[in-house]
Amino acid sequence: MTPLPAETVPPSRSLAAPAAPISFAWLGVAPFFVFAVLFLVLPTLHLVVGAFQDADGNFTLRNLANLFQPQIVASFWVTIKISMISAVGGAVIGFLLAYAGVMGGLPRWVRPVLMTFSGVAPNFAGIPLAFAFLATLGRTGLVTALLFSVFGFKLYDTGFSITTFWGLILAYLYFQIPLMVLILVPALDGLKKEWREASDILGGNGWHFWRHVAIPILWPSLVGTTLLLFANAFGAVATAYGLTGSGINLVTIMLFAQIRGDVLHDQNLGYAISLGMVVITVLSNLAYIVLRARTRRFQ
């Protein structure tokens, strides 16, 4: 899985730069810039430029037009749907969980346990997570078997399968929910006690406080984090590949096959798909950053 953009670090204390040994400083940062150009900037540029070229290197818009063939549109659409549902689901459940853990009046030991687990769970993604869900809700999984032996309920007769759309979302939630908790708890901590007290003194109840104070302050952070979860699910490959093979036509899975063996028989169409993915992840990350800046003004 891909983890996420972070908040911007506050500007460092300004240090008066002595003019003399500046060459060492430039020499010191040079390897980093060489590395970044070779392994971040050039590869991305190569794909973006390739998306606008034909096989002979001439400028063309045909690759982008070719994106609109039904198979590719369908795979973008199913990826967007899965990412969106898992992001919104993860955000809502993560919000409830963060609220319950931080402000829900539970014993003090709950919070550190919740935070520690939320730090670990997003790293338990990819192939092992797929294995865990197969062992749980696969055709021979323990929960599937228990449902049958205890309740006589045949889960797989309902059309459910862990290797399909909803199964994948269920697995994605395993890293989306803790990620939401991890990002949201600091925001909940930022709700000042005085605001609640002020609301109470003015005769407001819990609903009034949330409707008129907390949600208006938190919503940029809620929406922003949801977008982040969306981008996180959108770029994921390993969990889906481990769980469904190529059973679900995700755009990342399609690209995976394309890189391995040019299944589209068109290199430049592969570049155009990459460009489409980059546009989607860049837009959601930009929106996250803008919304995040809005929240900061209150805190």
Next chain:
Amino acid sequence: MRRARWVSWLIMAICTVYFATPLLCTFEFSLRLKRGEYSFAAYENVFKDSRFQETFLYSTVLSAATIVFGTLLVVPTAYWVQLRLPRLRPVVEFLTLMPLVIPAIILVFGYVRIYNSSSILPMTSASWSTDMLLGCSYITLALPYMYRAIDTGLQSIDVKTLTEAAESLGAKWPSILFGVILPNLRVAIVSSAFLTFATVIGEFTMASLLDRPAFGPYLQLIGASRAYEPSALAVITFLITWGCMGVIQLLGRGRRGSVSASAY
């Protein structure tokens, strides 16, 4: 307030069930290799498998290289940006955040195209240079965490005073960097090292597309061909992840520069 607490417990209980069930089921499933009894036979099979040993060793060595070279790349950069080149900060930050915005599969697609055997820098033409390329792609994966952990660590020590003190004692910049700054960043470096290890050890996409014999592709292969061993492997990887994050939590307790607090 009473009602609210009841609701909180309910939310907590439902989520606990959701998060605990897959772990318990995986563990139970991994013990079922022998019919009619629980045994650790699946684990024995895994540990005896020479491909497990080889791929696990390969990924361990590669993640160690990632940690060493990543740190060597990031520490001087963060140090000089903070001390002498604050104007570069936005650019450096933008670059270190790029791997979070551009999906890993896109980056590796670019590598496969740019560094193929007929290019100027044919990194994929020999297995040792492909190993280097995979190491570099793991550094990009780790870059956001490493940079933030080390930058936060640098901000919590007084870089300028330390540097001036060392200079007035006659130290040259290599001994300032390695003798003064690095030791002060122990916690930040060790926690980013463990996070990098947890990320890299089971990484699938990049290793698979660069066709290297790493642990991630091995996991996928076993998943496609065996019944109980995948569960045993999932339990093992989960324990590794948990161990790494546990170390980070212990180190980061009450200190700035812990990865879990600064990475998100």
